[in-house]
Every structure is written in C-alpha cells, then in structure tokens.
Ligand code: SF4
C-alpha cells in the first residue's frame with residue numbers, strides 16, 4: 110500500500126483534473142441503463158450504481174474523487190440491483206488490446222520488478238535480488254514501439270469488424286486505455302444481444318483460432334489445388350492467402366509445397382498464422398457481458414493518464430494527448446530505472462534521488478511505484 | 484401465416500393450418516375409433532409412431548413432395564395429427580420426444596430439397612419463409628448459397644461441437660454467413676424438433692377414443708420400455724441435483740437453468756470451480772473456457788464478487804427442474820435438503 114502523502118497527492122491532483130475538465134468526462138448514451146462502479150484510493154470497489162446524467166456523474170467525481178471509475182458496456186433494466194436481478198438486456202461489443210500481450214521484444218527493456226517487501230527494483234522477474242522475496246510486481250513504462258504495435262492490432266481489428274462483420278465505421282470508437290493499450294467499442298451492431306458463448310465464438314474468429322485445414326483449401330483425401338484461397342478473396346481466406354503466398358506469382362509454387370507437406374503440417378501452418386495475423390484481443394474481456402470498463406475521460410490510476418478518445422489513431426500520441434495534469438512542480442524521491450517522455454519532456458532514469466518535477470510526471474512515477482513524495 | 488396447399492402440409496404437417504383441413508372434412512375424433520374407411524389413417528399413424536420409437540424416419544408415400552391422389556396427401560396430414568392424439572392419450576414423454584425428433588428429420592429432408600431447387604423459386608421461397616416464420620432467421624438466397632446474419636448463425640451454431648461449425652470455419656462476408664442448403668437446414672435441426680415438441684405439449688388431451696384402447700395401451704408399453712429407470716442413489720444431494728448430474732453424465736443437454744441450479748448448489752456446498760467444471764465435460768456443447776468463465780462468474784470470482792445463490796424450490800418447480808420426493812419434506816431451498824432434523828431444534 111502507498112504511503113499517505115502519496116495518496117493525498119494523487120487524490121488532490123485527480124480532483125483538480127475532474128474539477129477543471131468536466132467537459133472531457135461525459136456519460137455514455139443510454140446512461141440510465143448502465144451500471145457504474147468506482148474505487149477510491151486504498152479502498153474497495155463500489156458497484157451497482159446507476160447514474161442519470163452528466164451532472165450526477167460530476168457530483169460523484171467531486172464528492173468521492175475516485176482513483177478509478179467504470180461503466181458497463183451492458184444495458185440493464187435495473188442497473189443498481191444485485192447482478193442476478195439486474196435483468197441484462199444487451200451489451201456493446203468491446204475489445205481490449207494490450208501491449209503486454211503482444212510478445213514484443215522491447216518489453217524487456219522497459220519492464221522491471223518491484224519487490225513488495227522491500228521496494229527493491231530489479232530486472233529479475235522471479236525473485237527480489239535484495240531480500241529474495243517472490244512477491245514481485247511487474248511494472249512497465251510502455252515505449253513508442255508498444256504503442257505502435259497496439260495501434261497496428263487496432264487497425265487489423267477494425268478491418269475484420271468492418272469487412273467481415275459489417276459494423277459501421279462510425280460505430281467503432283477507439284480509446285487509449287490510459288495505460289498500455291486500447292479499448293475498442295462497437296455500437297449498434299447485430300451483436301448487441303448475443304451472450305457470452307456466442308461472443309466467445311466471435312473472439313475465436315477474430316483471433317483466427319480453431320481453424321481446420323478444409324476451411325483454407327487443404328483436404329485429407331482427394332486433394333484439390335483449386336480449393337486454396339486466392340489473394341483477392343474476402344475474409345480470413347483472403348488474408349491468409351496474402352500472408353502465406355505473398356504474391357499471385359508465388360501462389361502455385363507454394364500450393365505445391367503445402368500439398369507435399371500434407372494435412373497435419375498444414376494444421377501447424379494455420380496455428381502459426383493465428384499468431385502472425387490473428388488479431389490479438391484479450392478473449393476474456395470480449396466474452397464477459399457483465400464487466401465494467403474504465404469510463405472514457407477518466408484517469409487511470411495505474412499511470413495518471415486519461416482514457417482518451419482517439420479520433421485520429423495513426424497520429425495519436427498518448428504521451429502528449431492523454432496527459433492532462435498540471436505543470437506545478439513537486440519534490441519527490443524517484444527510483445525510476447526507465448527513461449520516459451511526457452508532454453515532450455524527457456525524464457529519468459533516476460536512482461533514488463530527490464528531484465523536483467512537474468505534477469504530471471510525478472503522478473506518473475508515483476502511480477507506477479517508481480517514486481514517492483519527498 | 485403462410486398460404487399453403489395440401490401438398491405442402493403433407494410435407495410440413497406441424498405448420499399452423501394443418502388441423503383446419505381435418506376440421507373442414509368434418510370427421511370427429513371418435514370416428515377414427517370405428518370407421519373402417521379411416522382405418523388406413525390409424526394404421527399409418529401407428530406406423531409413423533413406431534418407426535420413430537426405433538429411431539427411424541418414416542417413409543411417406545409422397546415422392547418428392549408430389550402425390551398423385553389427393554387422399555394420399557390427406558392421409559399424410561391426418562396420420563400426423565392422429566399420431567399426436569395417440570401420444571397425448573398415452574401421456575408418454577418418451578414417445579413425444581422420439582416422434583418429434585423423427586418428424587423434425589423428415590421435415591429437414593424436405594426443407595433441404597426445397598431450398599436446393601434452383602429451378603423452382605416458389606419452393607425455395609416457401610422453405611425460406613418457414614425458416615423465418617418458425618425461427619425468425621432471415622435467410623437470403625444468393626447464387627447457390629444462403630446468407631444468414633452472423634449473429635443468428637451464432638445463436639444456433641453455438642451448441643454444435645464439431646469444429647467445422649465454428650464461425651472461423653465458415654465463409655463470412657458483410658456480416659453474413661454463407662451456407663449450402665443442407666447446412667442451412669442443419670442449423671435449425673434442434674429448433675425444429677423443439678418446435679414440434681412444444682406443438683404436441685400444447686395440444687389438448689382428448690378423452691379416450693373408443694375402439695383405440697388397445698392401440699393406446701400397446702403404445703404406452705412401448706413408451707415405458709424406452710423410459711430409463713434410475714436407481715436411486717442415496718446421498719446427501721436432493722433429487723433435483725441428482726437428476727441434473729445424471730443428465731450431464733449421460734451426455735445429454737441440461738438447460739441453462741439446470742446448469743445454474745447445479746453450479747450454484749455445489750458452490751454453496753463449498754466445492755470449488757475446479758471441482759465442478761469437469762461435471763460439464765460431457766455436455767454436448769462443452770467449451771472449457773466458457774464453462775470456467777460462467778462458473779467463476781457465478782462464484783463471484785470476478786469484479787463485483789457477487790456470488791449467486793441457489794434458486795428456491797418454488798422457482799425450480801416453475802422451471803421443471805424439481806423432482807421432489809417425500810424426503811424433500813416442504814423445504815424451500817435445495818440447500819436445506821437433509822438438514823431438517825437439525826433445524827427442528829432451532
Ligand atoms: S423440492 Fe426442492 S430440493 Fe426437492 S427436488 Fe424439488 S427443488 Fe429439489
């Protein structure tokens with residue numbers, strides 16, 4: 110748990126944000142059908158709350174100064190009743206893409222372990238190098254590569270949603286999660302009413318998981334060259350063809366190879382393709398129809414950054430566009446081994462030093478447990 | 484509803500309106516018990532039923548939906564309706580189930596043929612409309628394929644466990660799944676028999692028809708032979724829970740309300756999600772990830788920590804999950820089963 114001075118500091122910084130940026134934080138459509146929940150610093154979660162409008166939301170923010178506030182993607186008849194009495198009606202489709210799930214090579218450069226016993230920071234992910242405790246917490250400051258790779262997954266996801274599943278481009282909203290990834294919402298689709306088992310099938314479709322060779326042209330018996338996909342086909346067959354053949358001119362030669370390698374080797378090719386071209390969404394998030402998600406416009410207490418709507422994803426830079434806290438300087442003791450950039454200023458690395466930094470940077474490091482108030 | 488001719492009713496005798504044909508003829512039910520002219524209809528009805536109890540599909544006299552003489556068509560329709568009357572008179576659940584399943588298969592064959600008739604648009608349209616009217620799925624024909632909205636496809640295919648039915652193994656385009664006629668029909672197989680079962684269940688039970696007593700008692704004993712007799716396990720679980728476990732162990736489908744009851748009961752008894760999950764392994768639609776998710780959700784492992792409670796006996800009665808015995812002895816929740824003696828003191 111954090112020391113009290115740190116909590117107080119975060120709380121007052123968050124309060125200032127919520128006070129000065131009311132315009133950023135809006136209730137979602139059909140507000141009164143949603144469930145809200147929030148967490149205060151160093152305390153448990155309050156759920157099953159219903160809210161009428163922006164005014165009520167702002168009141169809640171100012172009165173409680175939550176460290177995190179959430180809202181359901183589901184719509185209920187009675188959002189404030191206990192879960193089994195809420196009467197679930199429908200839910201927006203929702204996807205979570207997180208840089209930490211993408212197996213990126215850069216991760217190791219900016220991930221460290223903080224010991225829960227002695228606060229020692231090290232690269233060893235199994236054991237504290239100082240006290241040997243195994244109670245470690247991984248902390249990462251995502252780099253530009255992490256953000257770019259996540260954006261690329263969002264782009265792939267949008268393609269599948271639009272081309273295959275006929276979801277209107279305007280109904281797809283992308284948000285920076287406030288930490289290491291993106292949340293993608295799809296509104297008003299034909300999938301509003303489907304349950305978690307059906308959503309799990311959609312997830313496998315998007316991940317390109319559970320494929321059988323026949324779907325992509327390979328048969329056990331009576332093999333047939335013409336059943337392999339063409340590069341201009343739509344859906345996963347087309348994407349797979351582009352991935353595996355590269356170009357039209359190579360198609361024939363590669364089919365010959367695939368046929369020679371046989372059926373079970375083709376299954377392996379498909380499973381590999383899932384890792385290479387499948388969209389890396391978190392399956393549990395999409396199939397959960399009772400979850401509550403960070404409210405757009407609110408601060409993520411894991412970083413002090415705001416969950417921000419990305420109107421132009423390609424240009425979006427979370428380190429300038431999602432940092433809204435003040436520039437007032439504060440004295441902290443920083444033990445932050447990773448260099449980072451916020452609002453176009455470089456910070457760190459710091460080795461247990463007393464420094465004076467702007468509030469937004471102090472909040473970032475304190476949230477990540479890389480600093481404390483001096 | 485659809486405007487249909489007798490040949491269509493002969494293929495799909497479960498559709499609304501088939502009964503009217505019989506009524507228009509003016510035969511009262513009692514006439515089937517003694518009119519020698521109607522004897523062939525009675526024989527056909529019995530045959531239809533018996534074939535279904537052996538798991539077969541009765542072969543009708545109509546060939547590819549056409550029959551030369553109109554009385555053949557009428558015999559088709561009447562024998563179906565009479566079979567339902569006979570099932571009602573026996574009161575045997577097993578007969579109802581087997582008959583519905585066989586009739587669903589038969590209708591499935593006709594639907595598939597009708598959908599595949601590229602040359603006869605009216606037949607295709609009829610099949611499409613039946614699917615829409617009965618199951619609310621909008622099917623659109625395009626070239627040799629039938630397009631179904633992905634969400635509708637998922638609702639129906641989610642119970643299938645063969646990998647080829649996974650969405651990823653289907654041709655998906657513009658929010659639609661493209662299917663061949665046979666797959667289109669296969670998709671609604673279960674609903675088709677459910678539909679026929681509910682038709683039979685909702686039909687009124689007439690008084691015994693004199694002259695048919697012997698037939699009814701013969702059918703009753705066939706039905707009885709098909710009903711599995713359970714050996715009573717003496718244990719601490721109440722009958723509703725034992726029954727649910729038996730269904731799962733046989734690999735049969737337990738409705739969601741039943742799974743909810745079973746899971747919440749066992750969780751309340753202190754079993755862990757890991758202990759409970761294997762029980763569902765035999766279910767026809769088993770999916771490990773989904774099962775764990777659902778169990779964890781019920782157990783309140785996620786988010787809110789809300790733990791769901793086991794439904795009351797009253798609720799379970801309305802869901803047809805209660806199989807009360809004298810041992811239940813007026814308890815209000817299955818969790819109280821066997822605790823009666825202790826409670827007497829307090
Ligand atoms: S009375 Fe209650 S405990 Fe007994 S079988 Fe019915 S539901 Fe189960």
Ligand SMILES: [Zn+2]
Nearest residue numbers: 224227237240
């Ligand atoms: Zn330590």
Ligand SMILES: [Zn+2]
Nearest residue numbers: 215216252255
């Ligand atoms: Zn990185």
